[in-house]
Amino acid sequence: MDRREFMKKLFEKGKQAGMKEMEIYFQDSDNFDIKVFKGEIDNYSISNEIGVSFRGLYNGKMGYSYTEKIDETSIDILIKEAVENASVIDSDDEENIQPPSENYKEVNNYNNSLNKVTPEEKINFIKSVEKEAFKLDNRVISVQHCIFGEESAHTMLVNTKELDLEEKSNIAYAYVSVMVKEGEDVKTGGSYIISNDFSKFDAKKLAKEAVDEAVSMLGAKSIESNEYPIVLRNDVAANLLEAFVPIFSAENVQKDLSLLKGKIDKQIGNSIITVVDDPFMKNGVASASFDGEGVSTKYKKVIDKGILKTYLHNTKTAKKDGVESTGNAYKPSYKSPVSIAPTNMYIEKGNITFNEIIESIDKGLLIINIQGLHAGLNTVSGDFSLSAYGYLIENGKIDRPVNQITIAGNFFELLKDIEMIGDDLRFTLPGGSGYIGSPTLKIKKLAVSGD
Amino acid sequence: MLSKALIEDVLNEALSTGGDFAEVFVEDKLNTGLLMIGGKIESTMSGRDFGVGIRIFKGTNSVYAYTNKATRDNLLDVARKAAAAINGERKDIVINLMKNDIVNNHKIVIPVGNVEKLKKVDLMRRAYNVAKNYDDVISQVTVRYGDSEQNVLIANTEGVFVEDKRVRTRTMIQTIASKDGEMQSGFYGPGAHMGFEFYDKINIEEYAKEAARIAKTMIDAEYCPSGKMPVIIDNGFGGVIFHEACGHGLEATSVAKGTSVFAGKIGEKVASELVTAIDDGTIPNEWGSQNIDDEGTPTRKNVLIENGILKGYMIDKLNGRRMGMDSTGSARRQSYKYAPTSRMTNTYIANGESTKEEIIANTEYGLYAKYMGGGSVNPATGEFNFSVMEGYIVRNGKIEKPVRGATLIGKGLEVLKKIDMVGNNLDLGQGMCGSVSGTVAANVGQPTIRVSSMTVGGRKGE
Numbered sequence: 001m002d003r004r005e006f007m008k009k010l011f012e013k014g015k016q017a018g019m020k021e022m023e024i025y026f027q028d029s030d031n032f033d034i035k036v037f038k039g040e041i042d043n044y045s046i047s048n049e050i051g052v053s054f055r056g057l058y059n060g061k062m063g064y065s066y067t068e069k070i071d072e073t074s075i076d077i078l079i080k081e082a083v084e085n086a087s088v089i090d091s092d093d094e095e096n097i098q099p100p101s102e103n104y105k106e107v108n109n110y111n112n113s114l115n116k117v118t119p120e121e122k123i124n125f126i127k128s129v130e131k132e133a134f135k136l137d138n139r140v141i142s143v144q145h146c147i148f149g150e151e152s153a154h155t156m157l158v159n160t161k162e163l164d165l166e167e168k169s170n171i172a173y174a175y176v177s178v179m180v181k182e183g184e185d186v187k188t189g190g191s192y193i194i195s196n197d198f199s200k201f202d203a204k205k206l207a208k209e210a211v212d213e214a215v216s217m218l219g220a221k222s223i224e225s226n227e228y229p230i231v232l233r234n235d236v237a238a239n240l241l242e243a244f245v246p247i248f249s250a251e252n253v254q255k256d257l258s259l260l261k262g263k264i265d266k267q268i269g270n271s272i273i274t275v276v277d278d279p280f281m282k283n284g285v286a287s288a289s290f291d292g293e294g295v296s297t298k299y300k301k302v303i304d305k306g307i308l309k310t311y312l313h314n315t316k317t318a319k320k321d322g323v324e325s326t327g328n329a330y331k332p333s334y335k336s337p338v339s340i341a342p343t344n345m346y347i348e349k350g351n352i353t354f355n356e357i358i359e360s361i362d363k364g365l366l367i368i369n370i371q372g373l374h375a376g377l378n379t380v381s382g383d384f385s386l387s388a389y390g391y392l393i394e395n396g397k398i399d400r401p402v403n404q405i406t407i408a409g410n411f412f413e414l415l416k417d418i419e420m421i422g423d424d425l426r427f428t429l430p431g432g433s434g435y436i437g438s439p440t441l442k443i444k445k446l447a448v449s450g451d
Numbered sequence: 452m453l454s455k456a457l458i459e460d461v462l463n464e465a466l467s468t469g470g471d472f473a474e475v476f477v478e479d480k481l482n483t484g485l486l487m488i489g490g491k492i493e494s495t496m497s498g499r500d501f502g503v504g505i506r507i508f509k510g511t512n513s514v515y516a517y518t519n520k521a522t523r524d525n526l527l528d529v530a531r532k533a534a535a536a537i538n539g540e541r542k543d544i545v546i547n548l549m550k551n552d553i554v555n556n557h558k559i560v561i562p563v564g565n566v567e568k569l570k571k572v573d574l575m576r577r578a579y580n581v582a583k584n585y586d587d588v589i590s591q592v593t594v595r596y597g598d599s600e601q602n603v604l605i606a607n608t609e610g611v612f613v614e615d616k617r618v619r620t621r622t623m624i625q626t627i628a629s630k631d632g633e634m635q636s637g638f639y640g641p642g643a644h645m646g647f648e649f650y651d652k653i654n655i656e657e658y659a660k661e662a663a664r665i666a667k668t669m670i671d672a673e674y675c676p677s678g679k680m681p682v683i684i685d686n687g688f689g690g691v692i693f694h695e696a697c698g699h700g701l702e703a704t705s706v707a708k709g710t711s712v713f714a715g716k717i718g719e720k721v722a723s724e725l726v727t728a729i730d731d732g733t734i735p736n737e738w739g740s741q742n743i744d745d746e747g748t749p750t751r752k753n754v755l756i757e758n759g760i761l762k763g764y765m766i767d768k769l770n771g772r773r774m775g776m777d778s779t780g781s782a783r784r785q786s787y788k789y790a791p792t793s794r795m796t797n798t799y800i801a802n803g804e805s806t807k808e809e810i811i812a813n814t815e816y817g818l819y820a821k822y823m824g825g826g827s828v829n830p831a832t833g834e835f836n837f838s839v840m841e842g843y844i845v846r847n848g849k850i851e852k853p854v855r856g857a858t859l860i861g862k863g864l865e866v867l868k869k870i871d872m873v874g875n876n877l878d879l880g881q882g883m884c885g886s887v888s889g890t891v892a893a894n895v896g897q898p899t900i901r902v903s904s905m906t907v908g909g910r911k912g913e
Contacts, residue, residue, distance in 0.1 A: 037708065064495060067495055
């Protein structure tokens with residue numbers, strides 16, 4: 001069934017069922033993944049998928065439903081479910097279907113040249129990553145994951161208030177993790193690249209980063225429990241920021257689930273820290289001209305020189321706070337109601353080099369990996385206690401690898417304890433809500449638990 | 452869901468380039484999700500997942516493709532595209548699908564789809580009211596309700612042709628306690644492979660009260676001291692320690708490629724003799740149970756470790772080929788969007804002989820982890836981490852005071868050997884487990900156990 005025709009019928013039937021305003025959201029994507037193991041293609045996946053999200057106002061409440069099947073029977077299911085879902089809503093918050101914004105800034109997130117790279121070239125690339133990894137060091141005993149993937153996506157948002165928007169994007173990524181062994185000592189290291197420009201995919205560099213990291217951890221041991229100055233490498237700092245992104249959501253603030261409540265225009269971090277949400281960033285995975293409600297996206301500083309300037313809003317939370325939407329309405333998938341998330345969000349880089357940061361420390365730790373982010377931290381309290389590994393820094397130099405430790409602290413305190421910001425901004429693999437980046441950060445101190 | 456003739460044609464097309472095995476997985480699933488914050492339904496979502504996955508093996512190479520369009524032309528086209536990734540000549544394989552009727556071990560009394568949403572909302576409201584009114588310190592309560600009915604059809608070139616229905620329901624209660632500008636949270640999330648009758652079998656108010664009690668206890672707790680100490684982990688969801696520390700390492704997904712610390716250790720002593728560990732997908736109506744796995748193999752009870760000796764792994768077809776072993780009915784996937792791989796179902800440490808009281812009374816100084824949060828592991832090194840949601844310091848055989856913010860880290864093989872007391876109060880807890888084939892419902896479980904020494908990550912030296 002043609003999607004315009006599907007839409008028309010859906011809106012007609014919705015009106016008959018008593019829905020005032022309605023919106024439909026199509027998301028279709030083509031995916032391609034290759035995994036390589038010992039020189040062979042271990043897994044090869046291709047897919048094309050479609051999902052349709054529907055929402056409509058029924059007796060003043062917003063009802064949602066979705067389907068992955070575009071046919072006549074789905075129209076009735078979508079309407080029945082949306083009406084039923086609207087009927088049980090008893091929140092006082094008003095949610096509305098939005099008319100088009102006045103201006104949409106053009107965003108180009110689709111790189112046509114990616115389509116011109118043949119599957120063979122991609123297979124050869126990822127095979128050569130594995131080969132390089134084995135070649136680099138004879139202590140590499142296994143390349144556990146060696147994956148190339150790409151996705152092109154097309155979204156379409158149409159509503160009964162004359163909004164009619166479309167956007168296309170594509171992205172490719174490669175990830176490699178290796179296992180090295182010396183005696184009985186086994187360590188792993190990983191590396192990734194994400195871009196829609198295939199010429200940036202450098203097999204040697206990718207393999208080397210993973211192998212260097214794994215090898216450098218051989219012989220790692222724990223360290224005495226104490227408080228230490230901590231350097232969070234750029235990717236680690238980005239992971240930590242990503243985990244705490246929910247604190248910036250106006251929805252969480254309004255529902256008493258964020259300690260940033262009442263902190264607008266207040267100093268919440270050291271004055272050297274500025275956090276930006278930039279939907280127009282070049283090569284930003286989350287770049288977009290409109291958000292999940294069709295509102296035009298906006299560049300904003302969330303934290304400016306340590307001062308909290310705004311929460312992230314959709315139209316519902318904005319109305320409640322008497323402000324304008326920041327264009328951060330988010331649909332994690334067609335299966336989700338509209339929520340809130342950043343676009344490309346990052347801590348602005350400073351002008352200190354990584355080496356200068358290391359040199360500034362007498363005795364401390366450089367953290368290159370943290371684990372347990374989904375469990376070992378509490379976005380409500382800000383407390384975290386995470387398994388970590390990295391290196392001991394002594395007299396301004398990296399001394400030896402350290403593992404089997406945890407680092408613990410509180411994110412709200414950490415924002416105030418950031419003493420130095422590196423010039424090496426890096427983004428982490430997108431985890432579903434926003435594309436998050438950070439430079440390397442020096443933190444005054446964190447509690448380290450070890451021996 | 453699809454006719455036998457069409458499936459046979461798709462399988463034939465999939466084998467056209469020399470594959471030696473092909474499989475079709477069809478899924479039609481209805482989902483409902485309701486979110487209540489502050490006693491009001493904030494958002495609701497429901498809908499239908501539908502798609503078809505096609506998988507081809509040639510030796511240990513595999514190709515996976517999926518689509519939402521189940522028309523004959525499109526399915527044949529997808530099968531052809533998937534087959535194109537294999538270069539070879541068609542082998543002589545005769546496909547003879549025979550419909551197998553499976554025994555249903557997980558009877559559903561009240562299908563979730565037949566229950567009005569308002570009844571589900573009532574249930575959530577009951578949980579909300581009890582949690583919110585538990586104490587003035589409870590500032591916010593979030594209740595999430597979700598249910599799903601997943602219908603699957605699995606057919607393959609070995610003749611398998613089966614259908615199964617999985618009904619799951621779960622209610623998750625999160626509580627926040629606030630005091631002096633600080634917040635702490637508590638959580639409880641009971642679920643089952645059952646219809647709405649689940650809520651007649653459990654008392655949702657009791658769970659809500661527990662969630663509120665945890666938040667209230669933790670807001671008054673001090674930060675946990677750090678360092679090495681004995682750790683007592685309570686029964687039920689405490690089993691997440693085995694799940695993370697060892698369970699993932701026993702999945703063929705990492706064993707077959709030699710990237711697990713447990714690879715090549717069958718018959719060896721890998722744990723204290725007090726430890727017997729089992730993965731059992733057959734337990735009637737349990738959260739992680741299902742009649743067949745996602746390759747159509749009946750689930751079963753797999754003994755992984757018996758009195759400390761490694762007895763077996765959890766194996767799917769593809770990794771079974773790599774290992775020269777049969778499937779153990781352990782192949783699982785989140786949906787048709789994922790190729791299946793070996794995963795846990797209901798994984799637990801079996802009962803021992805001590806009582807919980809004895810274990811605490813026998814501990815001079817240590818941490819008592821009453822409720823665990825989640826965790827993760829690197830199967831290659833066995834290094835795991837998980838968080839303690841509600842913990843206490845034990846001193847001189849008595850529970851002394853609550854502590855917050857504790858994380859436990861260690862290595863799977865080491866911690867298994869250091870289990871020096873095992874209780875007699877086995878219970879199961881519900882969780883969601885994420886891995887390469889997506890997020891699946893999994894039970895963890897254990898009696899109360901004690902690990903003689905573990906690294907506890909906290910914020911305070913002692």
